[in-house]
Amino acid sequence: MSTRSYCSAMTHCLSGVLLSLMLLSTPAIGLAGKPQDNDDAPHDNAVTEPQTAxxxxxxxxxxxxxxxxxxxxERLTRQRLVVSIKTTGQxxxxxxxxxxxTAPILGIVVQLLAKPGDPVQAGQVVALLSSPELAQLRVEAIQKREEAEAGLQQAAADLRLAQQNYGRQRQQAIADLNQARTQVTLSQERYDRNRELQAAGAIARRQVQESETELAATRAALTKAQSKLGELEAVNQLSRAQAGVSVAQSRVRLSDAAYRARLQQLKTTANNEGLVTVTAPIPGTVADRPTTPGETVTVEAASKPLMTIVNAQRVWATANLYEKDLAKVEVGQSAQVIVASLPKRTFTGRVAQIGTVVEGTTRVIPVKVELDNPQQVLKPGMFAELELLTGQAPAAVLAIPSTAVVDNNGTPRVFVQQEEGYRPVAVTLGQTAGKLVEVKSGLKEGDRIVTEGATLLYAQSLGGVGITTDSDDKPKGGKETEHDLDDVIRKIQIPAWLGLPVGAVAVGAAFWIGRRTQSRQNHSPSSSRSLFEYEAEIYLNQLKQPVESETRQDEKPADIQE
Structure with missing residues (x-):
């Protein structure tokens, strides 16, 4: 067969195909706009149940x-909601x-004994400083003390000497006193005997008088010895030595008085090396340590601190309330706090403080909720969600968990479980209380609603990507597949009025192609090739060429592979 005959046959074949498609599509298009008469289509006299979808x-x-x-x-029930005010804070x-x-005095940081994160106790030494002022006072105190201690040693030596002298003088005085007493005794005995002899006429009166004079002399010597024992010179010397020791001890005690007074004024202490000790004022944890050893620190307010200690056993959750909600909140009310790092844990506290001034621009007032934090999981600076519980609703309402609600293009929906499956229902929501939200319309008491996994159900309703359902386990090509295809075809609603124009256009196109081809064949010489024949030959040549597949970057084409 020649190329011209082949092209002519192909032209008539294409015209026939177009005409056949036109005749077949016209009744289909005409019927597409009409509802199919089957059992699935609702009838005019059918009664629609409220829960049927x-x-x-x-x-x-x-x-x-x-x-x-x-x-x-879960089954939907009525319950009294706790009325609350929600806000955010930290x-x-x-x-x-x-x-x-901070540093109690101008000085240089010698050592920091605690680093960030370390727990400290009240009174624990956390830093050591070297102060030039206290160093000078300490040197002067040491010098004065050395001098006072030297004086004390001299006074002690004088005291010991006085004590020894006093001992010797006392012993001598006691010996003299004893001798005087002996003499008095002897004189008294001689005098008594002489008087008896005189009375007997044995001796003269003159001997009695002599013995009496001797007795008087011994008694005078005894009196002198007794007085000498009480008025020893060593007693005065001993007293002076004891006074000198007392003075020397006072000088020792007062030698560092100025140094100790300055430390007391600064409310700090110093170690044996003269370094100022800085202690922790409260128990807690070192949160920050901006200073490093070797830096010079001052007592000025603008000076950076040695470190910051935080006791987070109890913390505040601070938030702002609008002026219109101020009347609903009072000190002592219960509050619940949630932080982002612990979304499943709720912390309960009470309102500890309400601000006294409303900010003029934002019209808000700060509120502080005090929370117990024994494990210190709440860190200062964390963002928090606060819910101030102001009371209970006056009546029980239908309430569902907030996890049961999905947002469908701005419309809240809830999935209700039925025998056939899960049906999305549009609802109208009311006030929120914690994790519950009021349902004003769309549901009734006793409905079984999906409280967990509603988001996945919503994703399934949009396409079911990644979710295995009953339809995924059914074999392809069966009745179910054909039924689903019919449903898809029924969903393609093409207006009936488009059938006639589409058919007319198809017939006209087929007739025009045939006439155009015949006209070219009649007017062109047999030796020259018609335009349609040229186009048909190009099309046939393209069909004979192999189709090139896409080549990856890491693969070479077949004609350049080694």
Whole structure:
């Protein structure tokens, strides 16, 4: 067969195909706009139940897929909601439990004994400083003390000498006293005997008088010895030595008085090396340490602290309230706090402080909730969500968990479990209380709603990507597949009025192609090739060439591979 004959046959074939497609598509298009007469289509006299949904809205999920999705279903009940005010804020340390440790005097940081994160106790030494002022006072105190101690040693030596002298003089005085007493005794005996002899006429009166004079002399010597024992010179010397020791001891005690007074004034102490010790004022944890050893620190307010100690056993959750909500909040009310790092844990506290001044621009007032934080999991600076519980609703309302609500283009929806599957229901929401939200319309008491996994169900309703359902386990090509295809075809609603124009256009196109080809064949010489024949030959040549596949960057084409 020649190329011209082949092209002519092909032209008539294409015209026939177009005409056939036109005749077949016209009745299909005409019938597409009409509802199919089957059992699935609703009749005019059918009664629609309130909970019945179209097949396209119902989501069917088998038990295995529901378990994988973590679906949880609960029955809707009425309950009294706790009325609350929600706001956002941050965690803060109590004012008296966050202390900046500063230098008590101008000096140089010698050593820092605590680093960030270390726990410290009240009174624990956390830093050592070297102060030129205290160093000078300490040197002077040491010099004075050395001088006072030398004086004390001299006074002590004088005291010991006086004590020895006193001992010797006392012993001599006691000996003299004893001798005088002996003499008095002897004189008294001689006098008594002489008187007896005189009375007997044995001796003269003159001997009695002599013995009496001797007795008087011995008695005078005894009196002198007794007085000498009480008025020893060593007694005075001993007293002076004791006074000197007392004075020397006082000088020792007062030698560092100025040094100790300055330390007491600074409310600090110094170690044996003369370094100023800085102690922790409160128990807690070192939060920051901006100073390093070797830096010079001052007592000025602008000077940076040695470190910051925070006691986070109790913290504040601080937030702002609008002026209109101020009347609903009072000190002592219960509050709940949630932080982002612990989303499943709720901290309970009470309103500890309400601000006294409303900011003029934002019209808000600060509120502080005090929280116990024994494990110190709440860190100052954390963002927090606060819910101030102001009371209970006067009546019980339908309430569902907030996890049961999904947002469908701005419309809240809840999935209700039915025998056929899960049906999305549009609802109207009311006030929120904690994790519960009021349902004003769309649901009724007793409905079984999905409380967990509603987001996955919503994703399934949009396409079901990654979720295994009952339809995924059915074999392809069966009745179910054909039925689904019919449903898809029914959904393609083409207006009936488009059938006639489309058919007319198809007939006209087929007739024009045939006439154009015949006209070229009649007017062109047999030796020259028609334009249509040239185009048909190009098309046939393209069909004979192999189709090139895409080559990856890491692969070479077949004609350049080694």
């Amino acid at each position: 179209p097949a396209s809205d119902m989501i069917r999920v088998d038990q295995k897929a529901a378990k994988q999705m973590g679906l949880q279903v 965690i803060e340390a109590l004012p008296d439990q966050k202390v900046a440790v």
